[in-house]
Amino acid sequence: MLIKTDFCLQPFNTFHIKVFARSLSIIGFPADLEELYEEGALNEKSILILGEGSNILFTKHYEGLILLNQIRRMEVKTEDEDWVYLKVNSGENWPALVDYTVDQGWGGLENLSLIPGTVGAAPVQNIGAYGAELKDVLESVEVFNMQTGKTEVFSKAECGFGYRDSIFKTKYKGRYFILSVLLKLSKNPNLNLEYAPLKKKFENRDPGLISVKEVSDAVKEIRLSKLPDPAKLGNAGSFFKNPVVSFAKIEELAAEYPETPFYKVDEENYKVAAGWLIEKAGWKGKRIGDAGVHEKQALVLVNYGSVTGEEIFKLSQKIQSSVNSKFGVELECEVTVF
Numbered sequence: 167m168l169i170k171t172d173f174c175l176q177p178f179n180t181f182h183i184k185v186f187a188r189s190l191s192i193i194g195f196p197a198d199l200e201e202l203y204e205e206g207a208l209n210e211k212s213i214l215i216l217g218e219g220s221n222i223l224f225t226k227h228y229e230g231l232i233l234l235n236q237i238r239r240m241e242v243k244t245e246d247e248d249w250v251y252l253k254v255n256s257g258e259n260w261p262a263l264v265d266y267t268v269d270q271g272w273g274g275l276e277n278l279s280l281i282p283g284t285v286g287a288a289p290v291q292n293i294g295a296y297g298a299e300l301k302d303v304l305e306s307v308e309v310f311n312m313q314t315g316k317t318e319v320f321s322k323a324e325c326g327f328g329y330r331d332s333i334f335k336t337k338y339k340g341r342y343f344i345l346s347v348l349l350k351l352s353k354n355p356n357l358n359l360e361y362a363p364l365k366k367k368f369e370n371r372d373p374g375l376i377s378v379k380e381v382s383d384a385v386k387e388i389r390l391s392k393l394p395d396p397a398k399l400g401n402a403g404s405f406f407k408n409p410v411v412s413f414a415k416i417e418e419l420a421a422e423y424p425e426t427p428f429y430k431v432d433e434e435n436y437k438v439a440a441g442w443l444i445e446k447a448g449w450k451g452k453r454i455g456d457a458g459v460h461e462k463q464a465l466v467l468v469n470y471g472s473v474t475g476e477e478i479f480k481l482s483q484k485i486q487s488s489v490n491s492k493f494g495v496e497l498e499c500e501v502t503v504f
């Protein structure tokens with residue numbers, strides 16, 4: 167296998183941070199991974215699987231081996247009157263996949279329109295938006311075990327999906343290269359319009375007459391009005407997760423700030439809007455050198471020019487400590503920091 171050395175990663179991360187990988191191999195087929203395994207290259211201590219770098223912050227050069235995923239192709243495995251089972255290889259582009267399924271009239275992915283990145287990264291953090299998550303449509307994940315060189319299949323239940331979480335991000339981080347996903351999409355879509363801006367957009371419409379294309383277009387419109395385009399302003403989407411807190415904490419916050427936006431996760435846990443906490447702590451639109459907090463969405467940290475990953479990371483730490491001292495709430499990074 168061809169391994170490139172001192173490879174510039176600036177075009178391969180959406181923050182556009184200029185760092186280099188000591189070595190990088192482009193993975194076009196599962197057989198490429200088998201070859202690397204046979205050659206002993208996967209024994210390397212630090213291996214990073216890279217999709218489109220839209221959920222990563224590089225704070226330094228990457229001294230290990232990067233596997234750049236370009237395994238493409240999708241196929242309908244089976245279908246009946248009601249459902250389509252679509253197998254999609256992990257190097258496919260997620261927004262293009264959503265557009266394809268929407269064009270077929272298949273329901274399930276429309277709320278996840280325009281989330282940047284590859285299909286293979288989607289299960290890693292169980293991508294979600296506008297009241298939907300990948301786990302709602304995922305049947306199984308096919309992986310290459312880099313420790314044994316074998317291919318395995320994980321059912322949805324085995325993936326341990328949670329809020330922006332899965333076993334691929336925690337317990338088995340770095341062990342499995344996700345090769346493909348099997349999605350179950352509906353030919354009789356049951357639209358999810360619970361998210362407030364979508365509800366408002368379609369409030370005067372007969373739900374039975376709304377198409378998946380209309381929902382997808384509405385999601386795109388909302389996203390484009392709120393989120394900076396990484397091609398123009400480097401960013402990795404939400405930098406932090408919405409923190410999950412106890413009811414006692416919600417009562418404490420609401421006593422001082424009655425407008426605190428929160429919603430119930432289960433009987434004991436509530437999610438608070440991280441963007442609101444950051445904004446209230448005075449960070450929205452702030453800038454330190456070329457590292458900034460986006461002026462429309464405080465959850466998004468941006469690169470105004472030639473920032474280093476270290477500078478973005480330091481800004482994120484300042485935000486974390488300021489939110490903690492003001493509200494007593496810890497913000498956890500959603501973006502993976504290297």
Ligand SMILES: Cc1cc2nc3c(=O)[nH]c(=O)nc-3n(C[C@H](O)[C@H](O)[C@H](O)COP(=O)(O)OP(=O)(O)OC[C@H]3O[C@@H](n4cnc5c(N)ncnc54)[C@H](O)[C@@H]3O)c2cc1C
Pocket residue numbers: 180214215216217218219220221222235256281282283284285286287288290291292293294295334342343344345393394395396401402403404502
């Ligand atoms: C403008 C913007 C908006 C965003 N909005 C959302 C949103 O609404 N919801 C949301 O959930 N996310 C959002 N994100 C985050 C990002 O789009 C997702 O996390 C996406 O799935 C990352 O895909 P990627 O290919 O770029 O992954 P990368 O950033 O390349 O990798 C992310 C992580 O996944 C691992 N990984 C990647 N591919 C594989 C594989 N094949 N096998 C095993 N591990 C792998 C990597 O090692 C890394 O740890 C947004 C990002 C941006 C820039």
